[in-house]
Amino acid sequence: MTLHDIAAHALQVLDPEDAHRATIRLLAMGIGPRAAADDPPLPVTLAGLALPNPVGLAPGFDKNAEVAGAMLAAGFGFVECGTVTPLPQAGNPRPRLFRLTEDHAVINRMGFNNVGLERFAANLARPHRGVVGANIGANKDAADRIGDYVTGLKRLWGSADYFTVNVSSPNTPGLRALQTGAALAELMGRIAEARAGLAGAAPIFLKVAPDLEEREVEEIAEAAVQHRFDGIVVGNTTLSRPADLASRWRGEAGGLSGTPLMALSTRVLGQFHAAARGRLALIGAGGIGSGADAYAKLRAGASAVQLYSNLVFEGPGLVTRIRRELAARLKADGFGSVADAVGAR
Numbered sequence: 001m002t003l004h005d006i007a008a009h010a011l012q013v014l015d016p017e018d019a020h021r022a023t024i025r026l027l028a029m030g031i032g033p034r035a036a037a038d039d040p041p042l043p044v045t046l047a048g049l050a051l052p053n054p055v056g057l058a059p060g061f062d063k064n065a066e067v068a069g070a071m072l073a074a075g076f077g078f079v080e081c082g083t084v085t086p087l088p089q090a091g092n093p094r095p096r097l098f099r100l101t102e103d104h105a106v107i108n109r110m111g112f113n114n115v116g117l118e119r120f121a122a123n124l125a126r127p128h129r130g131v132v133g134a135n136i137g138a139n140k141d142a143a144d145r146i147g148d149y150v151t152g153l154k155r156l157w158g159s160a161d162y163f164t165v166n167v168s169s170p171n172t173p174g175l176r177a178l179q180t181g182a183a184l185a186e187l188m189g190r191i192a193e194a195r196a197g198l199a200g201a202a203p204i205f206l207k208v209a210p211d212l213e214e215r216e217v218e219e220i221a222e223a224a225v226q227h228r229f230d231g232i233v234v235g236n237t238t239l240s241r242p243a244d245l246a247s248r249w250r251g252e253a254g255g256l257s258g259t260p261l262m263a264l265s266t267r268v269l270g271q272f273h274a275a276a277r278g279r280l281a282l283i284g285a286g287g288i289g290s291g292a293d294a295y296a297k298l299r300a301g302a303s304a305v306q307l308y309s310n311l312v313f314e315g316p317g318l319v320t321r322i323r324r325e326l327a328a329r330l331k332a333d334g335f336g337s338v339a340d341a342v343g344a345r
């Protein structure tokens with residue numbers, strides 16, 4: 001048993017949120033895994049960003065931008081921090097994070113707990129090597145929710161390598177209403193207007209829920225193209241509950257993530273790929289726990305992928321395993337690069 005195995009076991013018996021806090025502290029102290037030098041390089045371009053590999057860390061793990069450097073060193077090809085809201089926010093009462101161990105799944109109703117933009121910006125300013133994105137959101141009691149996204153974009157412009165506008169958390173009441181119709185058009189219009197007034201360039205993604213009708217997928221893709229968003233992240237946690245969940249926590253309120261989300265989120269990703277017709281970059285997230293899962297997302301149309309929940313069960317060494325398996329699959333199927341497999345049915 002290695003020290004990492006012992007630590008991983010200790011973290012499994014702690015309350016999930018305490019375990020997460022402990023992990024962040026260890027990583028911030030420099031105690032964490034390091035990618036092996038001989039891990040396969042899998043370079044890919046995502047909306048103009050050069051990534052060393054397409055396997056990213058999904059937001060929610062590093063909400064306050066405390067450990068981006070450590071997670072890049074662990075082998076992630078990019079890291080997305082957040083969701084950050086303009087003002088610090090406590091989130092929902094605990095318990096609000098549940099491990100569905102039998103199902104390799106998680107339910108969370110955190111509710112955007114975070115330290116707010118100013119401390120997030122200070123943390124993000126620490127030196128790191130690699131691509132780090134900022135996932136921006138709105139405070140629960142904001143009078144002008146869309147204004148909160150504009151505030152986040154402006155405050156972090158120049159500090160983050162890319163931005164994700166998160167309108168898909170199920171844990172801030174009413175937030176998902178920004179995904180469609182007039183609210184989406186207003187959100188995107190105001191973001192585009194703010195961006196036009198800023199010097200320099202950074203890609204902007206919209207992060208959606210996997211709980212969408214096909215006509216909503218088409219509407220969102222067209223709106224994103226029209227307002228010059230660079231891409232879509234598909235997607236966030238689901239409010240649905242597959243009938244075969246076994247864990248005693250399956251009835252908890254919140255968003256479900258992890259293995260049971262893989263099929264749903266990959267299907268919706270494929271719908272976005274069809275609707276976007278090459279005009280948007282896609283990031284695939286939801287249920288990835290193996291190289292085969294990451295490969296399936298690429299073939300469904302994602303240029304890069306993100307994961308979080310399966311790290312809880314497998315530990316941070318998972319990223320190296322996924323990269324190796326992905327490299328082997330690309331080679332076995334005759335793809336010379338990651339890009340060649342993107343959208344290859």
Ligand SMILES: Cc1cc2nc3c(=O)[nH]c(=O)nc-3n(C[C@H](O)[C@H](O)[C@H](O)COP(=O)(O)O)c2cc1C
Nearest residue numbers: 058059060083108235236257258286287307308309
């Ligand atoms: C505990 C937890 C907190 C999360 N917090 C955020 C968040 O703040 N912002 C966000 O965009 N997504 C958040 N997510 C969603 C993940 O980024 C990801 O989209 C989702 O979990 C699906 O990926 P996975 O199945 O690999 O976990 C969170 C997920 C979990 C499990």
